[in-house]
Amino acid sequence: MTLPKRSYKKVTGLALACSLLLFSCAPKEVPQVNLIPKPAHIEVIGGYFKVDSNLVFGNEQSGMIRYVVDESFGNGNPEGYELNVTDKGIELRAASETGLFYGEQTLRQLYTPKGIPCVSIQDNPRFPYRGLHLDVSRHFFPKEEVMKLLNVMSYYKLNTLHMHLTDAGGWRIQMDKYPKLTTDVAFRTESDWQKWWDGKDRKYLPEGTPGAYGGYFTKEDIREIVEYATARHINIIPEIEFPGHSDEVFVAYPELGCTGKPYTTGDFCIGNEKSFTFMEDVLSEVIELFPSEYIHIGGDEAGKGAWKTCPKCQALMRRNGMKDVDELQSYMIHRAEEFLISKGRKLIGWDEILEGGLAPEATVMSWRGEEGGIKSARMGHDVIMTPGGYMYFDFYQADPKTQPYAIGGYTPIKRAYSYNPVPVDSLTAEESKHILGVQANTWTEYIKDEKHLEYMMFPRALAVAEIGWTPQEDRSWEDFKPRMNANIPVLQRMGINTFTLSDEIETTMEVDTLRKEIKVMLDAEKYPAEIRYTTDGSIPTASSPVYDSPIVVKDSADIKAAIFRDGQLQGTPTEKKVDYHRGINKPIHYNSKLYSGYMAGGMNALLDGYRGGLTYLDGRWQGYLNDLDCVVDMGEVTDIHKVSSRFMQLIGPGVFQPGEVELLTSEDGENYTSRGIIPTTVSNTDKDLSFQEYTFNGDWKARYVCIKAKEVNKGFIFTDEIVIW
Numbered sequence: 005m006t007l008p009k010r011s012y013k014k015v016t017g018l019a020l021a022c023s024l025l026l027f028s029c030a031p032k033e034v035p036q037v038n039l040i041p042k043p044a045h046i047e048v049i050g051g052y053f054k055v056d057s058n059l060v061f062g063n064e065q066s067g068m069i070r071y072v073v074d075e076s077f078g079n080g081n082p083e084g085y086e087l088n089v090t091d092k093g094i095e096l097r098a099a100s101e102t103g104l105f106y107g108e109q110t111l112r113q114l115y116t117p118k119g120i121p122c123v124s125i126q127d128n129p130r131f132p133y134r135g136l137h138l139d140v141s142r143h144f145f146p147k148e149e150v151m152k153l154l155n156v157m158s159y160y161k162l163n164t165l166h167m168h169l170t171d172a173g174g175w176r177i178q179m180d181k182y183p184k185l186t187t188d189v190a191f192r193t194e195s196d197w198q199k200w201w202d203g204k205d206r207k208y209l210p211e212g213t214p215g216a217y218g219g220y221f222t223k224e225d226i227r228e229i230v231e232y233a234t235a236r237h238i239n240i241i242p243e244i245e246f247p248g249h250s251d252e253v254f255v256a257y258p259e260l261g262c263t264g265k266p267y268t269t270g271d272f273c274i275g276n277e278k279s280f281t282f283m284e285d286v287l288s289e290v291i292e293l294f295p296s297e298y299i300h301i302g303g304d305e306a307g308k309g310a311w312k313t314c315p316k317c318q319a320l321m322r323r324n325g326m327k328d329v330d331e332l333q334s335y336m337i338h339r340a341e342e343f344l345i346s347k348g349r350k351l352i353g354w355d356e357i358l359e360g361g362l363a364p365e366a367t368v369m370s371w372r373g374e375e376g377g378i379k380s381a382r383m384g385h386d387v388i389m390t391p392g393g394y395m396y397f398d399f400y401q402a403d404p405k406t407q408p409y410a411i412g413g414y415t416p417i418k419r420a421y422s423y424n425p426v427p428v429d430s431l432t433a434e435e436s437k438h439i440l441g442v443q444a445n446t447w448t449e450y451i452k453d454e455k456h457l458e459y460m461m462f463p464r465a466l467a468v469a470e471i472g473w474t475p476q477e478d479r480s481w482e483d484f485k486p487r488m489n490a491n492i493p494v495l496q497r498m499g500i501n502t503f504t505l506s507d508e509i510e511t512t513m514e515v516d517t518l519r520k521e522i523k524v525m526l527d528a529e530k531y532p533a534e535i536r537y538t539t540d541g542s543i544p545t546a547s548s549p550v551y552d553s554p555i556v557v558k559d560s561a562d563i564k565a566a567i568f569r570d571g572q573l574q575g576t577p578t579e580k581k582v583d584y585h586r587g588i589n590k591p592i593h594y595n596s597k598l599y600s601g602y603m604a605g606g607m608n609a610l611l612d613g614y615r616g617g618l619t620y621l622d623g624r625w626q627g628y629l630n631d632l633d634c635v636v637d638m639g640e641v642t643d644i645h646k647v648s649s650r651f652m653q654l655i656g657p658g659v660f661q662p663g664e665v666e667l668l669t670s671e672d673g674e675n676y677t678s679r680g681i682i683p684t685t686v687s688n689t690d691k692d693l694s695f696q697e698y699t700f701n702g703d704w705k706a707r708y709v710c711i712k713a714k715e716v717n718k719g720f721i722f723t724d725e726i727v728i729w
């Protein structure tokens with residue numbers, strides 16, 4: 005199916021009103037339409053507009069589509085459109101070419117072999133910025149792959165691709181003034197980023213070295229990519245990292261780092277004016293290539309350590325009365341902004357650019373949660389929301405046991421879809437206007453090839469498309485799920501190696517302390533899904549109950565649930581242990597320190613009935629930087645026969661099993677008796693996500709129940725929940 009060259013007819017509002025097609029479809033079959041993003045207003049009328057099998061939209065001979073550009077349409081929103089399909093014809097109108105383009109994408113999505121369903125659609129996006137980000141530094145992806153992504157993005161009305169072009173993994177864009185950036189540091193010794201990064205002889209290699217891994221975009225490649233994107237109404241925002249994440253630059257040009265030596269730093273020397281010459285030269289060449297109003301200057305995770313002792317940086321700090329190194333970073337970002345403004349462009353950066361003072365007109369990309377975005381919006385700065393817990397597509401999208409190795413986290417599509425970029429509880433309506441939109445980031449440390457990249461991005465990118473476009477009040481997971489499922493084969497037809505959704509069952513819990521019970525809800529991302537379950541830990545069979553309403557647990561249940569298709573169990577059953585146990589809501593006292601970043605909602609997190617899931621970021625797991633030593637007060641001396649607690653390990657981000665867990669009990673709170681010590685069975689070098697439950701069985705009288713978990717590896721220990729019977 006090809007799209008037409010359009011011949012527009014410009015009409016006034018009045019003429020347009022007179023020229024509306026007045027045909028209607030006879031009452032017929034009302035088909036299910038699977039549009040993503042869901043339009044702002046849609047009426048499916050019933051019946052189809054019949055089309056030839058070799059349909060060419062707007063074919064002059066058939067005159068099937070009437071295009072109208074009406075500059076006053078939709079208050080001039082350049083992306084809005086109206087589409088009327090009747091059994092007699094198709095009319096598409098918009099204020100601009102972009103609006104018509106989006107109307108055509110809707111038509112492409114509506115097309116079926118039976119014809120185009122008769123619909124009346126009035127549509128425009130919720131946000132002007134709907135983006136994906138791609139890291140081409142850690143692993144390089146050629147222009148053909150970028151174009152493939154652009155094609156799919158436009159089909160789903162995503163309008164921004166943020167290209168992370170430079171980082172320690174390799175510099176990826178030809179620069180005429182600094183040729184060594186591509187001849188010397190665009191290739192490296194090892195394709196596997198982790199192996200290379202951790203390796204003793206981590207090195208870049210000259211272009212052309214046999215076996216070297218890497219690549220870069222020539223200026224001609226970039227021009228082609230930009231042209232391809234522009235034709236699809238997508239803006240490409242280039243990112244060049246300053247002042248951190250720039251290790252490769254100082255191998256090619258060591259004089260730009262504080263040490264003057266290669267392989268010793270990742271940060272530009274701010275006290276050296278040559279750094280600014282480099283920045284302006286590079287940005288000038290970038291501006292020439294990319295028409296984007298926004299230029300991304302990075303700004304994240306600078307080490308800043310070398311600045312503290314560098315004579316040049318220290319001298320600059322003294323001259324300018326700066327009180328800390330954050331102000332050095334801010335100085336560089338301010339200068340970048342002045343330069344970009346002088347060229348008619350705007351600066352955008354990661355939320356660390358707030359540190360040391362935000363540049364006057366900067367737009368902030370909030371990735372460390374939403375805090376940076378909220379703070380910036382309150383200060384009157386524009387914001388793109390891209391928080392790690394929802395919008396990092398390098399995170400796992402299903403149980404890590406079933407997935408290719410990833411950086412960590414756990415963001416199934418349902419969680420991604422649940423994200424609302426406007427933090428309504430934190431911003432006023434006026435401040436919220438600064439939230440320009442949403443973006444998902446795909447960092448590629450662990451993503452080595454195109455297939456894996458597509459697998460991580462899709463179908464989650466469809467959630468981003470809908471978050472960015474559809475009014476919040478019209479979005480629901482239940483409504484999105486069937487449409488998203490229907491789009492899996494569509495993605496496959498576009499050649500995308502999409503994740504085809506998980507057979508896992510999602511369990512959510514509602515603890516009711518008045519009724520002393522826990523309701524358990526089951527859900528699947530596949531649709532339709534026949535979910536069958538057991539509550540006694542046995543494997544569900546084709547005759548186990550079908551899930552159709554919440555399961556009520558008044559004591560203990562070991563729920564196992566799975567999808568069944570044609571009587572066959574799909575995948576591995578998902579297990580969830582649920583206990584309305586005797587420790588719920590009992591007071592707890594900590595003899596050790598809680599880590600404030602991982603309180604899991606507060607002091608009663610270990611005794612709230614909710615069990616942590618597959619990521620320590622889910623707000624259920626409580627984290628500690630040293631030992632855990634806590635005491636639960638049961639209120640009176642009681643008979644206790646089972647105590648258990650569960651810990652996780654994920655060594656990538658530094659989460660380890662404790663060396664051992666000890667249970668102690670006491671009747672008076674003074675004299676404690678050890679009831680046993682259980683050592684960990686998980687190796688501290690096992691890099692996979694794993695869990696261990698430490699269960700103590702016995703017959704004890706106690707009022708106080710003490711759990712001690714010993715830290716043996718430097719890092720975090722994480723636990724949830726302490727179950728007491």
Ligand code: ACM
Nearest residue numbers: 304305354371447
């Ligand atoms: C980032 O993830 N360092 C922006």
